[in-house]
Amino acid sequence: MSTNARDAGALAPPLDYLDQRTGLAKVLKEFSRKIFPDHWSFLLGEIALFSFIVLLLTGTFISLFFVPSMDEVTYSGPLATMQGVEMSKAFDSTLHLSFEVTGGLLMRQMHHWAALIFIGAIVVHMFRIFFTGAFRKPREINWIIGFTLLILGLAEGFSGYSLPDDVLSGNGLRITDGVVKSIPIIGSYLSYFIFGGEFPGQHIIPRLFTVHILLVPALILGLIGLHLFLVVLQKHTQFPGAGRTNKNVVGYPIFPVYAAKQAGMFFIIFGVLALMGATMTINPVWNYGPYDPSPISAGAQPDWYMLFLEGALRLTPGFLEVVIGGYTLSLNILIPAVVVPGLLFTSMALYPFIESWASGDKREHHVLDRPRNAPVRTALGYSLLSVFLVLVLAGTNDIIATHFSLSIEAITWTFRVLIFVLPVVTFTVAKRVALGLQRKDREMVLHGHETGKIVRFDTGEYIEVHQPLDEEERWLRVQHEPRRPIPLLPAQNERGVRRPGYRRDAIRSRVSRFFYADRVEPVTPAELAAAQAHGGHDEISASQHDAPELTATREGSSAG
Amino acid sequence: MKAIAARRHHRFAPVVLLALALLTTGVLYAAFTPGPAQAASAPTQDDLTAGNNLFRANCATCHGMNAQGRPGVAPSLIGVGAAAVDFQVSTGRMPLMNQGAQAPAKPVIFTEEQIRQMAAWVASLGPGPAVPAPEEVDPAKGDAAQGMELFRTNCAMCHGAVGQGGALTNGKYAPNLGKASPTTIYEAMVTGPQSMPVFNNATITPQEKRDIIAYLQAQKAGSPGGVTLGSIGPVSEGLWAWLLGIGALIGAAVWIGAKSS
Amino acid sequence: MSDESTEVGLPVEQHALPQRFENPGLPEHHPRxxxxxxxxxxxxxxxxxxxxxxxxxxxxxxxxxxxxxxxxxxxxxxxxxxxxxxxxxxxxxxxxxxxxxxxxxxLMNDHEKIEYRHPMVSDTETREQASEMLADGMSDTGLSRRGAIKGAMITAVALAPLGFAVPLIGSVGGDWDISKFRHTMWKKGLRLTHDPTGRPIKASDVTIGSAVHVIPEGLNKLEHPLDEKSKAMVLVIRLDPRDLHEAPDREGWSYEGIVAYSKVCTHVGCPVALYEQRTHHLLCPCHQSTFDISNGAKVIFGPADRPLPQLPITVDTEGYLVAQSDFHEPVGPSFWERLK
CATH class of the missing domain: 1.20.20 (F1FO ATP Synthase)
Known part of the structure; x- marks a missing residue:
């Protein structure tokens, strides 16, 4: 808003000062009214970003009182259940921070809640990107950066969770040590590398402290910067809709609308976390006591984002441990803790490249997919989520057992079966649902809304009156481009010579058919005209439902 | 003391010493294995008869008329002591309603008087741990910090860090100790009901038992951090982070993203 | 949706229609x-x-x-x-x-605005200029003519990080003596004592059905007791000798039904401590490996593969439980050279 007192071209004094020294006005001109599209799901990444800022703020507060040392001291604070107990300085200072620093417990609890929500929001954000196809060209690099941020988030969470040196997180470190030792050839040395000698040693807390407050946060900050820079550079994607194309972006300017909404979102996140920190106990280390290798408590679980690993470890049967030539290969640990997560994460990281290879699509995409319009992608996403869900539930099997009066063994066996069956079932159902929704879209475009009005013709025939869609409604349902499998060229050229690269093409064609063979294509203007030409009275006749355009086709001889 | 010192070279001294040693051992043994004699008030013959009648009516079907037990059905109760009866009956675990993975706590169907009588009768069958006296289970006489160290070494692996309970094999479980009375906790330690190991007075001394009771009593003050979320650790924290935290924040995002009317 | 339907089933004049619908453009603004x-x-x-x-x-x-x-x-x-x-x-x-x-x-202006996108790829001219500049730069270095520099440079750059990495890796693992995995402080005659008090344990005090958490005598006096405790902790259990099935090579490792097993899980090292005195099952709360104490701590459920190592015990002249020796195998999780 310009003020009437100043003449139109002048900048406010501080901006003028900066512009004369940095050319700031050019940046302001470029960015202050930059357009961002508006959709609630575009704020999921912000939940992660702003909880990270809360993490930095509360983390700075608590790091001022935390002592990352494993030297032993005797407790003498206010807590009756710890009087005279020997503990490390790390644990002692955590208790001091919690009970003697005014506001300390609030900050600690906010920090931990923010950590859980930070990683949760990353996951939700990532699946929004996945289901809407926002990872497609030119955003593959940003997908990889986001994926790296997820991994760093897990590392940051795990290293912070272990810092108070309590029994629960100490047993988590012990499990980590066990997993590390299972790695062939270098495992034992890797354990020494991490712990500075034998577990637990005197070094792990200070080392994790450096990792937690220096190395990983620096990497996260840097990558967040890069992540956001690319969002600005490539401009945000937008959902399909009237007036939105691959060549424009429709929305509101950063200043003031988007800035106000962003600030509002940040404040609300900060406020919700403060409310949680004020009223809900999290990680009550005073219940677990200082680390000692001997005790353990029922309900020994890591924070939620590590539960899938815990679940995988619980599900894998022991007989997989083998001895080869006198060397022990603990496949019962390697498979669940290294191989399975490795495969899951690698396939997630590489997905954009796999899909673009399968589709052969090298164009830029800025308009998002509706998840139903990419049935196989959507089904793969749900399938992955179902694996994750089974693993998380398997990681909580003892809690499920006590709360639902079941036996741990029965639960474990059920999950051992489900881990193989559920992803397949989920994939099939999700794909069918997506195709079904696409058919419903076609139905709507061709025949309009059902009005519930029944009309009787002179001939005695009854029909329901359908109201055609308006242009914008129809556009939403027909805007997507049909995706078809890549046709496979014959193995021999016209002279009967075997074509080089045929095998690779054959594999690619098979993958492409997996993705795109089953499909429902959007209504074309010709089809709509044909449907309307059929006359206004037989929209609901049974023969329409058998018409070829309403059924998904298995790709036949004629390639699309 | 001078008199003793003067006679210490007497030729009967070894005999007296031996007798004293035996006596001390006997007394200590009696102290460490609480016998029926320690019960609050000595049972009368009427109590024993009433207890026997109650037993025949309510327990003998499974445990046998003389509490000798029936293999594969119910254990012998000879020598389990009054503490075992008091624990099982006053928490409603016995009589058993139906065979399951383990006997759950239920509403109690006997009066305190009846329980005392049954306990007295079972205690009369053979020596076993008695119902503890009030000062043996007085949390005020225990050290909660000592109790914390003992609890987490001996109890927390099954009952959880603050006694919230946990799962065992094949549908069995360690119950929540939140509502267990100090007497019940003590009796469970000395008798080792169902899956629970026995913690006799040599493994956990009577003072240590009071420390543990004091620690559990201290949990009644709740958590300094606010609501406890069931004290079952990161699983409930994760669940609430999703339901409440992420739920509320997605709600906020939807509000921010929605067009104003 | 197959292609035939669009081409075969329709009247000829409709081929004149476009293949795709037109984007109708931004809807008009509705005032709030x-x-x-x-x-x-x-x-x-x-x-x-x-x-x-x-x-x-x-x-x-x-x-x-x-x-x-x-x-x-x-x-x-x-x-x-x-x-x-x-x-x-x-x-x-x-x-x-x-x-x-x-x-x-x-209250803020809610008119949607449009901004145009430009393809990410630079225009042809820019790309050509960039490539030309790089080529000029390369030719300025003269690397194509002076191959020796290239080799030397790659060698230097590849080796440079080692000057940092070698001291770091060398120091970070302490003494790198992984043979410590094989030994605990247990030795012949060392008394079993209560965890955490350090009180010695008389065999007669361990009644049937008891489970006693044990550390070696003198553990609490070590400079860093936790390092040793994480290997040496033991669970002592007394079974009715009739319930105890001992392997022939382990006869004499128990004392009147009292057995001592390592409390460190052979899966990934959690303390295995949930002892059910009726079934003699020992459950690990972390991943639910279940060991049968009456049968040499054999695994009967869960992700562990090996039985818990047994500590051979006996009593000394005063009736206190003592170790006969150290464990006969490394305790805790498997590692690559465990059997070497």
């Missing part, structure tokens, strides 16, 4: 209530002002709570202090956030 009704706009303005004021009050509340409600020394007072400061902070931010969002939604 606050755009057309001055009263509504004034109301919204008032709401925003009130929300910002409530936020300021929240801050004052948090500061007042900080000075007037210190944590004190009881659970209840710590809870109260935490809660009040937290409520102040939450009010500050939630009200400010709500004000900001409400302002932007109801």
């Amino acid at each position: 209530l606050t755009d057309v009704d001055d009263g509504a706009a004034k109301r919204s303005e008032r709401i925003v002002v009130v929300l910002f004021m409530l936020s300021a009050l929240g801050t004052i509340g948090a500061i007042v709570a900080y000075f007037t409600v210190p944590p004190g020394a009881t659970i209840a007072s710590i809870r109260l202090s935490t809660m009040l400061i937290g409520f102040g902070l939450a009010a500050t931010f939630i009200f400010a956030g709500a004000a900001s969002v409400h302002w932007s939604k109801s």
Whole structure:
């Protein structure tokens, strides 16, 4: 808003000062009214970003009182259940921070809640990107950066969770040590590398402290910067809709609308976390006591984002441990803790490249997919989520057992079966649902809304009156481009010579058919005209439902 | 003391010493294995008869008329002591309603008087741990910090860090100790009901038992951090982070993203 | 949807229609209530002002709570202090956030604007110029003619990190003596004592059905007791000797039904400690490996593969439980060279 007192071209004094020294006005001109599209799901990444800022703020507060040392001291604070107990300085200072620093417990609890929500929001954000196809060209690099941020988030969470040196997180470190030792050839040395000698040693807390407050946060900050820079550079994607194309972006300017909404979102996140920190106990280390290798408590679980690993470890049967030539290969640990997560994460990281290879699509995409319009992608996403869900539930099997009066063994066996069956079932159902929704879209475009009005013709025939869609409604349902499998060229050229690269093409064609063979294509203007030409009275006749355009086709001889 | 010192070279001294040693051992043994004699008030013959009648009516079907037990059905109760009866009956675990993975706590169907009588009768069958006296289970006489160290070494692996309970094999479980009375906790330690190991007075001394009771009593003050979320650790924290935290924040995002009317 | 249907089933004149629908363009702007009704706009303005004021009050509340409600020394007072400061902070931010969002939604200009995108790829001319410049730069280095420099440079650059990495890796693992995995402090004649008190244990005190958590005598006097405890901790259990099935090579490792097993899980090292005295099952709470104590601690369920190592025990002349020797195998999780 310009003020009437100043003449139109002048900048406010501080901006003028900066512009004369940095050319700031050019940046302001470029960015202050930059357009961002508006959709609630575009704020999921912000939940992660702003909880990270809360993490930095509360983390700075608590790091001022935390002592990352494993030297032993005797407790003498206010807590009756710890009087005279020997503990490390790390644990002692955590208790001091919690009970003697005014506001300390609030900050600690906010920090931990923010950590859980930070990683949760990353996951939700990532699946929004996945289901809407926002990872497609030119955003593959940003997908990889986001994926790296997820991994760093897990590392940051795990290293912070272990810092108070309590029994629960100490047993988590012990499990980590066990997993590390299972790695062939270098495992034992890797354990020494991490712990500075034998577990637990005197070094792990200070080392994790450096990792937690220096190395990983620096990497996260840097990558967040890069992540956001690319969002600005490539401009945000937008959902399909009237007036939105691959060549424009429709929305509101950063200043003031988007800035106000962003600030509002940040404040609300900060406020919700403060409310949680004020009223809900999290990680009550005073219940677990200082680390000692001997005790353990029922309900020994890591924070939620590590539960899938815990679940995988619980599900894998022991007989997989083998001895080869006198060397022990603990496949019962390697498979669940290294191989399975490795495969899951690698396939997630590489997905954009796999899909673009399968589709052969090298164009830029800025308009998002509706998840139903990419049935196989959507089904793969749900399938992955179902694996994750089974693993998380398997990681909580003892809690499920006590709360639902079941036996741990029965639960474990059920999950051992489900881990193989559920992803397949989920994939099939999700794909069918997506195709079904696409058919419903076609139905709507061709025949309009059902009005519930029944009309009787002179001939005695009854029909329901359908109201055609308006242009914008129809556009939403027909805007997507049909995706078809890549046709496979014959193995021999016209002279009967075997074509080089045929095998690779054959594999690619098979993958492409997996993705795109089953499909429902959007209504074309010709089809709509044909449907309307059929006359206004037989929209609901049974023969329409058998018409070829309403059924998904298995790709036949004629390639699309 | 001078008199003793003067006679210490007497030729009967070894005999007296031996007798004293035996006596001390006997007394200590009696102290460490609480016998029926320690019960609050000595049972009368009427109590024993009433207890026997109650037993025949309510327990003998499974445990046998003389509490000798029936293999594969119910254990012998000879020598389990009054503490075992008091624990099982006053928490409603016995009589058993139906065979399951383990006997759950239920509403109690006997009066305190009846329980005392049954306990007295079972205690009369053979020596076993008695119902503890009030000062043996007085949390005020225990050290909660000592109790914390003992609890987490001996109890927390099954009952959880603050006694919230946990799962065992094949549908069995360690119950929540939140509502267990100090007497019940003590009796469970000395008798080792169902899956629970026995913690006799040599493994956990009577003072240590009071420390543990004091620690559990201290949990009644709740958590300094606010609501406890069931004290079952990161699983409930994760669940609430999703339901409440992420739920509320997605709600906020939807509000921010929605067009104003 | 197959191609035939569009081409075969339709009247000829409809081939004139385009293959795809046209984007109808941005829908027209619908004014909000606050755009057309001055009263509504004034109301919204008032709401925003009130929300910002409530936020300021929240801050004052948090500061007042900080000075007037210190944590004190009881659970209840710590809870109260935490809660009040937290409520102040939450009010500050939630009200400010709500004000900001409400302002932007109801009062700021809500006409959607369009910005045009440009392809990410640079135009041909720029690409050519860039490639030319790089080629010029390369030819300036003369590397194509002076191959020796290239090799030398790659060698130097590849080796350079080692000067940093070698001292780091060399120092970070302590003495790198992984043979320590194989030994614990248990040795012949060392007494078994209670964890954590260190009280020695008489065999006669371990009654049937008891489970006793054990550390070696003198453990608490070590400089770093936890390092040794994480390997040497043991669970002592007494079974009815009739229930105990001992392997022939382990006869004499128990004492009158008293057995001692390592408490470190052979899966990934959690303390295995959930002993069920009726079934003699020992359950690990971390991943539910279940060991049968009556049968050499054999695995009967879960992800562990190997039985828990057994500590051979006996009694000394005073009747206290003592170890016969160290464990006969490394305790805890498997590792690559475990059997070497």
